[in-house]
Amino acid sequence: MIDYHFDWSVITRNWDKFTDALLLGLGLAVVSLAIGSVIGLLAAYARLSPRKWLSYLVWAYVEFIRCTPLLLLIFFLYFGLPEFDITVLDKSQSFVLSLSLYAGAYMCEVFRSGLASIPKQYVEAAKAIGLRPLQRQLYVVLPVMFRITLPAVSNNLISLFKDTSLAAAIAVPELTFTARQINANTFRVMEVWLTASGLYLVTAYVIATLLRLVERRYAAIR
Amino acid sequence: MSEPPLLQATNVRKHFGKVEVLKGIDLTMRQGQVVSLIGASGSGKTTFLRCINLLEEHDGGEILLDGDPIGYKLAGETRKRLSETKISAQRARMGMVFQQFNLFPHLTAAENVMLGLVKVQGKPKAEATDIASHWLGRVGLGERKDHYPYQLSGGQQQRVAIARAVAMQPRLLLFDEVTSALDPELVAEVLGVMQALAEAGMTMLLVSHEMLFVREVSHHVVFLDQGRVAQEGRPEDVFDHPENERLRSFLGRFHGLFGR
Numbered sequence: 373m374i375d376y377h378f379d380w381s382v383i384t385r386n387w388d389k390f391t392d393a394l395l396l397g398l399g400l401a402v403v404s405l406a407i408g409s410v411i412g413l414l415a416a417y418a419r420l421s422p423r424k425w426l427s428y429l430v431w432a433y434v435e436f437i438r439c440t441p442l443l444l445l446i447f448f449l450y451f452g453l454p455e456f457d458i459t460v461l462d463k464s465q466s467f468v469l470s471l472s473l474y475a476g477a478y479m480c481e482v483f484r485s486g487l488a489s490i491p492k493q494y495v496e497a498a499k500a501i502g503l504r505p506l507q508r509q510l511y512v513v514l515p516v517m518f519r520i521t522l523p524a525v526s527n528n529l530i531s532l533f534k535d536t537s538l539a540a541a542i543a544v545p546e547l548t549f550t551a552r553q554i555n556a557n558t559f560r561v562m563e564v565w566l567t568a569s570g571l572y573l574v575t576a577y578v579i580a581t582l583l584r585l586v587e588r589r590y591a592a593i594r
Numbered sequence: 595m596s597e598p599p600l601l602q603a604t605n606v607r608k609h610f611g612k613v614e615v616l617k618g619i620d621l622t623m624r625q626g627q628v629v630s631l632i633g634a635s636g637s638g639k640t641t642f643l644r645c646i647n648l649l650e651e652h653d654g655g656e657i658l659l660d661g662d663p664i665g666y667k668l669a670g671e672t673r674k675r676l677s678e679t680k681i682s683a684q685r686a687r688m689g690m691v692f693q694q695f696n697l698f699p700h701l702t703a704a705e706n707v708m709l710g711l712v713k714v715q716g717k718p719k720a721e722a723t724d725i726a727s728h729w730l731g732r733v734g735l736g737e738r739k740d741h742y743p744y745q746l747s748g749g750q751q752q753r754v755a756i757a758r759a760v761a762m763q764p765r766l767l768l769f770d771e772v773t774s775a776l777d778p779e780l781v782a783e784v785l786g787v788m789q790a791l792a793e794a795g796m797t798m799l800l801v802s803h804e805m806l807f808v809r810e811v812s813h814h815v816v817f818l819d820q821g822r823v824a825q826e827g828r829p830e831d832v833f834d835h836p837e838n839e840r841l842r843s844f845l846g847r848f849h850g851l852f853g854r
Contacts, residue, residue, distance in 0.1 A: 496649055497696035497755075501710035501762060502686025505678050511709060515700045590700075 382560040383567050393550035394571050397536040400464070400546065404471035405479075405529050411472060412479025419484050430480065437477035443538055446470045450542045467539045471532060478528055486521035487513065519590045526583035530576050537572075547571060598661055600625045600797055601646070601766060607654035608641055615641050617821040618655065623766070623799065623814075628792045630800045630808040630829075633818035634844055639801045642818070643768050646799070647688045648681055659687060660765065686714050689759030690768040693775050695751040697743040703730060703754045704739040707761050715762065729757040733787050749780030753787055760791060767791070769800040805848050809833050817841045 383390070419430045437445070450466045453459075461469060490513055498508040518525075540549035551568035555561055601623040608616040615638045623629050631639040644650040646657055648665045657664040664684055666673045676684070697706050707726035711717045717725070730739045733753040735746075743751050752772055759767055769788065773781045785807050792798055792811050802808050808815060809829045816826040817838065825838040836842045 493692065493694055493696040494698060497690075497692065497698065499649060499682070499685060500647060500688075500690040500692075501758065502682050502714040503710070504682045507713055511713060512698055516698075519700055 376562060378563060379560060380563055382554070382558045382563050386554050389550050389554065390547070390567060390571060393545055393547040394575060396464075396544075397539070397546040398533065398575065400468060400471065400536045400539065400544070401529065401533040404468050404475050405525075405532055407468070407472035408475025408479050408528075408532075409525075411476030412481075412483050415476060415480035416483035416487055419480060420487060434477045434480050437474055442470070442474050442535060443541060445474060446538055446542060463542050464539075464544050467536075467542060467544050471535060474535070475528065475532055478531075479525070482521050482524040482528065483517065486517040486524075489520060490516050522583075522587050522590060526580065526587065529583065530579055533576060533579065534572065597625065599623060599658075600627075600660060601799070602658040603642075603646070603655065604657075605655035606642065606645060606652045606657060608638075608645060608650060608652050615821050616645070616652070619818070619821075619823060621816065621823075623797060625765075625797055626795045627813050628798045628800070628811055629814045629816065630802055630812040631816050631818055632802070632805070632808060632832075632844070633824075636820075637818040638821040639818045640770055643690075643770050643799065643801050646766075646768060647685050647690055649690075651675070659684065682714075686710070686762065687764060688766045688768060689762055689764035690770065691752070691755050691759050691772045693771040695743070695748070695755045695775070697751055697755055697758070699743050702740050702742055703735060703746070703757075706743070706754055707758045710758070710762050725761050726757070729761040730754065732790075733757045734783070747780060748776045749783045752776065752780075752784045756784070756787055756791075760796070765797065767796055767798045769798060769802065771801050771803065773802070773804055805833070805845075817844070819844075 415430045415433065418426045419434075421427055446467060449461075449470050450463060453461065453466070494512055494516060495508060498512040503511065536546050537548035539546050540552060543549060545553075547568055551564050555564040558564070599622045601621065603619060603621040606616055606619040607614070615636075619638070619642055621629070621642075631642065633639050641650055645652040646659075646664065651665060656666075662684070665681060666675055668674070675681075697703075698709065701709065704723065704726040707729060708719070708722040711722035711725055712719060727736065727739060730736055733756055735750060735753055735757070738746060738750060738754075743754070746754065756772075772788075773784050776784065781804070785804060788798070788800075789807075789811055800808065800812070812829050814826065815829045815832040817824050817832060817836075817840075819838070819840045825832060825836065825841050832841070833845065836845055
């Protein structure tokens with residue numbers, strides 16, 4: 373360690389690989405958040421449904437995901453599904469499925485508490501002007517809920533972005549996997565891992581800052 | 595007197611669990627009338643108002659708006675609840691203003707007024723914008739139409755809420771203690787708007803504790819006590835000649851403003 377001599381040329385030579393890998397990770401996170409939000413929203417409504425069996429089904433899904441490691445889910449879907457002759461997914465798609473299911477459970481909890489926290493006066497006002505049930509959700513409940521839950525959604529996006537590093541375990545060429553590969557080829561341990569860490573840090577920080585601006589823009593409540 | 599009543603409630607009953615809050619209320623309103631419901635808290639006046647546009651569902655009796663039964667139809671002997679879509683259409687014929695304003699917090703004043711015009715009445719956006727500007731002007735908030743609710747005072751919010759209700763050109767406007775949540779110095783601006791509406795011939799049903807206002811603006815006053823109509827009549831009769839013992843003691847609480 374004491375004799376370690378930094379040679380940053382390895383980074384500049386491989387810079388394109390780093391940025392491609394970073395963008396892939398970002399893409400995986402955004403797509404998973406999008407799918408996970410849809411799952412989460414449907415699950416939140418199902419959780420609040422008067423149909424007990426539906427509510428319990430979603431409860432079981434959420435608790436299962438929250439109480440098992442994400443890596444196991446990734447392995448299970450990637451190695452397990454082909455055992456049932458389900459081979460339509462490539463490794464990136466399989467990972468997106470895992471991360472979406474994972475995100476869906478967390479988003480379900482965020483949206484469920486968001487929906488539950490909407491004062492019933494807003495719904496009554498929507499009823500009073502004659503909006504139909506679906507319209508009440510579309511034009512009043514959901515817009516208010518999205519504003520209330522925006523900070524929690526932002527947190528989830530940053531978590532998901534960092535969780536894309538787990539895709540390295542099934543050889544999806546995102547940042548962690550790529551860094552490990554470059555490291556294996558060049559043995560420039562410090563340069564490679566410091567660069568990868570720096571890229572994660574800067575990207576996550578930029579996302580957080582952008583989302584804070586969005587939150588401020590939509591802080592039109594109270 | 596020849597035209598049919600705009601609102602006719604007959605023997606309306608409602609209970610929450612075992613507590614009977616409405617024990618058979620009758621009320622008839624004609625077009626252009628201003629009717630006020632007064633009474634102590636717990637007398638059922640707000641519940642009755644909320645039954646009229648189905649925010650609460652009455653358990654018995656009948657409420658007719660322009661002759662149509664609200665919320666239920668009779669299939670032989672049994673009451674059948676109408677579909678949510680039909681109920682929504684019935685609600686669109688009435689406007690309601692709430693104690694806590696209940697403006698949509700994510701929409702500007704103008705957008706609050708426009709939402710029902712566009713989504714319920716299917717008006718083009720340009721027309722809805724004009725209507726919203728017109729009514730916000732009428733309630734004295736033309737300058738504030740692009741403000742969000744949190745940027746407005748309570749009195750201003752309540753005036754937006756009135757504009758939102760009246761812009762839909764409802765057959766009947768319901769006011770549920772609309773000044774109770776306001777600071778005293780903001781009450782007058784809201785009452786002023788309501789008075790102007792009454793003078794313009796709007797049919798209005800109020801629940802209010804503003805007795806001087808009720809007396810001045812109403813054609814008919816109904817005193818509710820423990821879920822029943824205890825006395826009703828012209829405001830001068832109700833306020834100056836209270837026959838009912840409970841009404842006398844109720845009015846007595848208003849610092850000797852009424853009675854002999």
